[in-house]
Amino acid sequence: MRAPLQYSPAHIQRTVSERLALRVVFAGTPSFAVPALQALMRSSIELVAVYTQPDRPAGRGRRISKSPVKLAARASGLPLRQPLRLDDDLDFLKSLAPDLFAVVAYGQILSAEILNLPRLGCINIHASLLPRWRGAAPIQRAIEAGDRISGITLMRMDQGLDTGDVLRQIETPISDIDSAATLGTRLADLGADALAQLLVAPEAHIGQAIPQNPLQASYAAKLTKEESWLDWTQPAVTLERQIRAYFPIPLARSILLDQLVIVHSATLGSNTLSAAPGTIIGLSQEGIQVQTIDGTINLSTLQLAGRKPVS
Numbered sequence: 001m002r003a004p005l006q007y008s009p010a011h012i013q014r015t016v017s018e019r020l021a022l023r024v025v026f027a028g029t030p031s032f033a034v035p036a037l038q039a040l041m042r043s044s045i046e047l048v049a050v051y052t053q054p055d056r057p058a059g060r061g062r063r064i065s066k067s068p069v070k071l072a073a074r075a076s077g078l079p080l081r082q083p084l085r086l087d088d089d090l091d092f093l094k095s096l097a098p099d100l101f102a103v104v105a106y107g108q109i110l111s112a113e114i115l116n117l118p119r120l121g122c123i124n125i126h127a128s129l130l131p132r133w134r135g136a137a138p139i140q141r142a143i144e145a146g147d148r149i150s151g152i153t154l155m156r157m158d159q160g161l162d163t164g165d166v167l168r169q170i171e172t173p174i175s176d177i178d179s180a181a182t183l184g185t186r187l188a189d190l191g192a193d194a195l196a197q198l199l200v201a202p203e204a205h206i207g208q209a210i211p212q213n214p215l216q217a218s219y220a221a222k223l224t225k226e227e228s229w230l231d232w233t234q235p236a237v238t239l240e241r242q243i244r245a246y247f248p249i250p251l252a253r254s255i256l257l258d259q260l261v262i263v264h265s266a267t268l269g270s271n272t273l274s275a276a277p278g279t280i281i282g283l284s285q286e287g288i289q290v291q292t293i294d295g296t297i298n299l300s301t302l303q304l305a306g307r308k309p310v311s
Contacts, residue, residue, distance in 0.1 A: 165209035269296030
């Protein structure tokens with residue numbers, strides 16, 4: 001007669017833990033999404049798949065570029081998928097039997113069938129304090145508007161544009177020197193930490209989700225290259241915010257002395273009114289001084305077409 005199998009308490013605990021681990025699918029594309037992916041890798045969940053946008057041409061040379069999420073996933077040996085449309089992978093997603101989707105700047109709208117597939121739904125990290133700045137460019141629009149406070153929102157996704165119920169929000173101040181790059185880095189880390197904390201007890205958080213107030217909503221439209229041109233008839237503070245908001249993409253620009261100049265950074269100057277708006281009136285340690293409608297602005301880091309940035 002075969003002897004009964006013997007299991008140690010540690011073996012039983014490990015088996016139960018593995019079976020109870022949340023099965024999570026992650027979807028994200030830019031560098032903003034990488035800290036959240038790394039937080040998932042450090043957590044006790046089971047990361048069953050990582051989705052990101054297909055490789056596409058990028059940059060001046062239009063070379064095929066891999067997304068930051070793809071590079072991070074490949075470096076960690078994670079299972080990676082890159083369908084043109086997430087719905088094209090629906091059968092595979094169903095086979096994963098996911099408990100939860102974590103979505104961070106993925107770049108695709110999720111269909112109702114995808115949203116309803118995970119047992120606990122789909123959670124998104126959005127880079128604003130919703131319902132303010134719904135849409136594609138919340139970080140840039142907040143700086144451009146002169147907001148003093150930003151933050152992240154963990155949201156349970158629905159079919160609307162960033163209209164889902166709020167699970168958690170964390171604030172951070174916007175400083176006078178924050179660019180979209182520095183604020184974006186800070187918000188990405190805040191979002192990753194918040195996601196990791198939520199995954200400790202996701203069902204409790206989801207049960208306490210709060211609907212957004214649509215009357216308080218504002219829209220953060222995607223930045224266009226046309227918007228990046230500096231209008232020197234605007235106030236100096238408006239132009240300085242625009243330059244910070246548009247760094248590092250798409251970068252503010254102007255024609256000065258008949259040359260295209262790309263502006264990476266600037267500071268406010270004086271209240272001097274000595275020339276027509278758009279006139280270069282001097283050079284100082286702070287940079288090239290340009291007249292605006294109500295004062296001057298110092299262009300501190302510039303780039304001529306085809307050249308490297310100089311300070």
